[in-house]
Every structure is written in structure tokens, then in C-alpha cells.
Amino acid sequence: MPDLSNLKKAAAEKAVDSYVEDGMTVGLGTGSTAYFAILRVGELVAQGYKLRCVATSQQTEDIARQHGIEIADIDGVDSIDVTIDGADEIDPHLNLIKGLGGALLREKIVAAATVAEVIVADETKLVEKLGTKAPLPVEVCRFGHGKTSYGLARNGCQPTLRMKDGEPFVSDGGNYIYDCRFPDGIEKPYFMQSAIDTIPGVVECGLFLNCAVSAVIAHSDGTIEERKA
Structure with missing residues (x-):
């Protein structure tokens, strides 16, 4: 079975490459999977992409700045084109539990201002019913x-x-x-x-319901699945 960090990295990079376009305003999530999305966004900026980003936590803001990413105040943007964030649980309807990283309030405010909320995760976050694995x-x-x-x-x-x-x-x-x-x-x-x-x-609370438009899931067999709401 591949290392979980490799699965997270694969899902995050796939989501960024699929959804982030030059000139966008991008929400940057918090957590171990979103971390890899931040790194990929930093690579795009280094390649010349003009992106404004909104951070869902101070930790994310610090990581983003270290990788040359411009961080905007959320009240200084009209809306956010896409946010790429992780989740602690994902049910079959793409309802989520989030917040084990401690940023659920800012994550929810950013999600509410976002046109397309895209979740990145490995297969261990999939559940049939919320609350069965994570608090x-x-x-x-x-x-x-x-x-x-x-x-x-x-x-x-x-x-x-x-x-x-x-x-x-x-x-x-x-x-x-x-x-x-x-x-x-x-x-x-x-x-x-x-x-x-x-x-x-x-x-x-950390229930994110009817929020995500898609989830990019990395599986242990090396495949990456995209589920749409």
C-alpha cells in the first residue's frame, strides 16, 4: 500500500491542475492534504501564474508566503473562484466533517465565499455515515x-x-x-x-453540508477518483 502522504500529494496536485487557472482567486485549505495543494499552487506562481489567494488559517498563510504566494484579505476580494481543502470525513453525498486541523471557522467562511469548493483526500476519509470515524x-x-x-x-x-x-x-x-x-x-x-x-x-460546527462541488480521492491502488456532487 502506498504511503498515505503520497496519496494525499497525488490527490492535491490533481485537484490544483484540474481546477486552478491563471488569474483566479484561490482559497487555500488547512491540513496535511491541503498542504500539498499549497505547494502545487506555489509551483504555478513560480511558473508565472497570476493568482490571488485567501488562506483558511494563519498556518496556511505562513506556508503560502514561504512559497511566494500572494495572500489577500477575504474582505478585499469579491468572491473566490475555487477553494481546495481537505476533509476529515466524506460521505456518499459529499457532505463533510472538517476542523480537526483547528481552522473550521475560517474554512467555513472561505467556503461560503467560494464558487467551487473542491475537496482533496485519500480513501481513508470516505465513510458511509458522518461521525463514524472522526469526531x-x-x-x-x-x-x-x-x-x-x-x-x-x-x-x-x-x-x-x-x-x-x-x-x-x-x-x-x-x-x-x-x-x-x-x-x-x-x-x-x-x-x-x-x-x-x-x-x-x-x-x-464542523459539518460542511451541501458545500463541496467535487472531491478528488486518491486510492491505495494508485488510482485517483473524482466524485461530483
Whole structure:
């Protein structure tokens, strides 16, 4: 079986080469697969492509600048032609769980401003039902976050405050993240998204529904599959 990093690299490069054209405004995702997309975009810029890019995290912005990519403020662009980002889970309808990289709020804002959201992943991210492999990240205000976690738990999950170096992880937006495990997966994603979003203190949840136009998936046999919504 090929190394997972090789699969991620193959999917990311295929997506960039298929969707990114000279003169575009491009959203750059966050995470281990999106990293390879950033590198490929940097290669295109070095070849003379004129691209403006919007970053979904500070980490992505730093990587992009290191590779000669111009980063624009999202409020300084009318829209984003294409965003290439990863996902933690992808169901058969191209509904997603995202946010294990800690950037779900910015990722969702960028996705909402994007004409074509393209997901890149290896085959391990494919699931029949969301929430069966990955927890659902939920970004919450720091104030009263424990009370917010009670509201999350009432929706049938087991919320765990994300930690880093012995302290609560803080997102680029200055918020905490709870990783929510659903013992039997998420039966009704649209209902769950609505229920979570109405809990006081919730900033955003990692359900990305009816968002992606396609997913470029690298398989262990070396093939690359494109699924369209």
C-alpha cells in the first residue's frame, strides 16, 4: 500500500491542475492534504501564474508566503473562484466533517465565499455515515464553554475539550474547540447542524453540508477518483 502522504500529494496536485487557472482567486485549505495543494499552487506562481489567494488559517498563510504566494484579505476580494481543502470525513453525498486541523471557522467562511469548493483526500476519509470515524469539531466561545459543552452532550455526543501542551487549544479566532464523538455516527446531519448551531456559545460546527462541488480521492491502488456532487 502506498504511503498515505503520497496519496494525499497525488490527490492535491490533481485537484490544483484540474481546477486552478491563471488569474483566479484561490482559497487555500488547512491540513496535511491541503498542504500539498499549497505547494502545487506555489509551483504555478513560480511558473508565472497570476493568482490571488485567501488562506483558511494563519498556518496556511505562513506556508503560502514561504512559497511566494500572494495572500489577500477575504474582505478585499469579491468572491473566490475555487477553494481546495481537505476533509476529515466524506460521505456518499459529499457532505463533510472538517476542523480537526483547528481552522473550521475560517474554512467555513472561505467556503461560503467560494464558487467551487473542491475537496482533496485519500480513501481513508470516505465513510458511509458522518461521525463514524472522526469526531465532530465544534468551535465555542471561551466564556461559559463548560455550559456550552452540556448543550452539546444533550444532542447525543461525548464532547471533549481539545487540549494542546496541557492547555486548551485556542483557534485563530481565539475560541476553544470541543471534539464531539457520536457513538453511532450522525443519523441526520442537517438536523444536527441546526441543533448545534442554536446552542448559546457555539461559534461554528464542523459539518460542511451541501458545500463541496467535487472531491478528488486518491486510492491505495494508485488510482485517483473524482466524485461530483
